[in-house]
Amino acid sequence: MSMDTNQQVLEKLKTDLAQAGTMPLYLCFNESVRQAMEAGILQDGDFLPSERQFTEILGISRITVRKALARLEEDGHIGRSRGYGTFIKKATDARLAYSLAGVKGFSREVMLQGRKPDTLWISRDQVPASALIASKLAIIENTPVYMLKRIHYIDTRPMSVAVSYVIMDAIRDVEEIGVSLYDYFGRNNIELGALQSRVSAAMSDAENLKALQLKEAMPLLIIKQTLFDGQNRPIEYSESFCRSDMYEFVSED
Amino acid sequence: MSMDTNQQVLEKLKTDLAQAGTMPLYLCFNESVRQAMEAGILQDGDFLPSERQFTEILGISRITVRKALARLEEDGHIGRSRGYGTFIKKATDARLAYSLAGVKGFSREVMLQGRKPDTLWISRDQVPASALIASKLAIIENTPVYMLKRIHYIDTRPMSVAVSYVIMDAIRDVEEIGVSLYDYFGRNNIELGALQSRVSAAMSDAENLKALQLKEAMPLLIIKQTLFDGQNRPIEYSESFCRSDMYEFVSED
Numbered sequence: 001m002s003m004d005t006n007q008q009v010l011e012k013l014k015t016d017l018a019q020a021g022t023m024p025l026y027l028c029f030n031e032s033v034r035q036a037m038e039a040g041i042l043q044d045g046d047f048l049p050s051e052r053q054f055t056e057i058l059g060i061s062r063i064t065v066r067k068a069l070a071r072l073e074e075d076g077h078i079g080r081s082r083g084y085g086t087f088i089k090k091a092t093d094a095r096l097a098y099s100l101a102g103v104k105g106f107s108r109e110v111m112l113q114g115r116k117p118d119t120l121w122i123s124r125d126q127v128p129a130s131a132l133i134a135s136k137l138a139i140i141e142n143t144p145v146y147m148l149k150r151i152h153y154i155d156t157r158p159m160s161v162a163v164s165y166v167i168m169d170a171i172r173d174v175e176e177i178g179v180s181l182y183d184y185f186g187r188n189n190i191e192l193g194a195l196q197s198r199v200s201a202a203m204s205d206a207e208n209l210k211a212l213q214l215k216e217a218m219p220l221l222i223i224k225q226t227l228f229d230g231q232n233r234p235i236e237y238s239e240s241f242c243r244s245d246m247y248e249f250v251s252e253d
Numbered sequence: 254m255s256m257d258t259n260q261q262v263l264e265k266l267k268t269d270l271a272q273a274g275t276m277p278l279y280l281c282f283n284e285s286v287r288q289a290m291e292a293g294i295l296q297d298g299d300f301l302p303s304e305r306q307f308t309e310i311l312g313i314s315r316i317t318v319r320k321a322l323a324r325l326e327e328d329g330h331i332g333r334s335r336g337y338g339t340f341i342k343k344a345t346d347a348r349l350a351y352s353l354a355g356v357k358g359f360s361r362e363v364m365l366q367g368r369k370p371d372t373l374w375i376s377r378d379q380v381p382a383s384a385l386i387a388s389k390l391a392i393i394e395n396t397p398v399y400m401l402k403r404i405h406y407i408d409t410r411p412m413s414v415a416v417s418y419v420i421m422d423a424i425r426d427v428e429e430i431g432v433s434l435y436d437y438f439g440r441n442n443i444e445l446g447a448l449q450s451r452v453s454a455a456m457s458d459a460e461n462l463k464a465l466q467l468k469e470a471m472p473l474l475i476i477k478q479t480l481f482d483g484q485n486r487p488i489e490y491s492e493s494f495c496r497s498d499m500y501e502f503v504s505e506d
Binding site (some may be wrong): 024026063066067068069070071074095097100101102103130131132134135138140141194195196197198199200201202203218219220221244247248249250251252253 | 277279316319320321322323324327348350353354355356383384385387388391393394447448449450451452453454455456471472473474497500501502503504505506
């Protein structure tokens with residue numbers, strides 16, 4: 001990292017820490033570094049000041065610095081290199097912490113974390129509901145539903161493969177759905193209600209391997225979700241297969 | 254399945270379905286079969302009546318029967334065998350649907366599903382908190398904490414390996430903790446508050462392979478949880494490594 005960047009980061013941290021109020025210092029430190037990343041002050045591969053510089057220039061304890069760095073490392077924002085210190089990881093190397101609370105959908109979830117979502121559509125078909133899909137959507141078996149297959153990207157990297165089954169009533173024109181299905185529901189004034197999620201894991205199969213451009217098999221996180229509308233009717237059942245090195249699911253209760 | 258069992262199940266279903274009220278019939282059917290399993294009327298490997306018997310004797314539609322069977326199969330309670338029909342799976346083959354809502358802990362979660370939890374203790378040590386643990390428990394690095402390692406069982410089968418870091422204040426005598434840490438907190442009048450969960454996945458490593466008695470590597474679900482007390486102070490941070498063929502995590506929002 002250049003001396004300029006170094007100074008900019010330390011100055012930003014100094015200002016932010018002075019305004020921490022009742023917020024624990026290490027969390028304030030953490031947030032400040034993340035803001036510096038979003039603002040482009042810190043970029044991929046930039047080295048952070050040393051632990052010693054942080055403590056001396058900012059006048060905070062080594063414990064605070066270590067806690068903050070441990071948290072940034074855990075969240076995938078920084079890496080450590082023996083002998084060279086701590087560096088900013090490429091945004092695409094950070095895990096997506098996907099919240100199970102609040103119905104946001106992939107695209108909004110990604111944007112909230114300051115990253116760029118994209119969607120590659122594979123197919124948008126009408127199919128008869130299988131027994132399982134009918135049970136999930138509370139409809140009669142063989143009722144036609146939309147089956148929507150797509151690959152979710154962050155920047156240019158495939159993150160997950162999703163297949164959604166949606167009741168016909170919830171979609172007027174299947175070709176109008178853009179990057180985000182949930183945004184489409186919003187534009188069509190469909191009120192979103194509860195979301196049930198089940199998270200499991202399994203090895204990738206040949207189909208997912210190809211869709212996710214994996215060189216070799218890896219564990220995938222599988223999330224199965226049922227989305228209800230405001231009147232508590234199920235409108236979508238989806239199964240997503242997510243790279244385990246790029247995702248984690250987060251809940252709070 | 255013997256004719257007797259067959260009749261018992263159909264009679265139970267008939268009675269239960271007649272009292273379904275506003276509950277969808279397939280859910281009532283599902284619940285009735287689960288009760289028959291818990292009561293021992295249906296046992297491991299027992300075959301269920303045929304789809305035709307169900308519809309004719311119970312006077313319900315084929316769609317309802319199929320929906321109910323699809324749901325039971327999805328939950329791991331029944332299996333299908335071509336040419337022989339549908340059979341009850343061993344309880345230990347069913348996946349544990351572990352709820353992220355409500356702070357129950359492994360043992361209570363298992364008991365609620367009518368199965369028998371057990372715990373094999375590996376170690377109960379005092380260790381200095383690492384930077385990560387200190388950050389999670391909002392304490393100063395190197396403060397002593399309890400590190401509790403154990404293997405969780407259902408019946409005689411190892412399901413997951415858990416390591417918990419607990420603040421000293423929350424444990425009076427570490428040897429008094431029995432099968433359930435959360436029950437111990439309860440006996441010590443520790444009020445439990447929020448629970449934060451992060452679910453990820455990775456391949457088993459050599460240590461987990463041995464602890465879980467796996468013959469070969471498999472994907473594990475990893476759940477990292479921070480438990481807070483009634484005053485919103487973190488008291489426990491845990492990491493559990495769970496067999497992906499035996500677990501799923503469930504949330505509703």
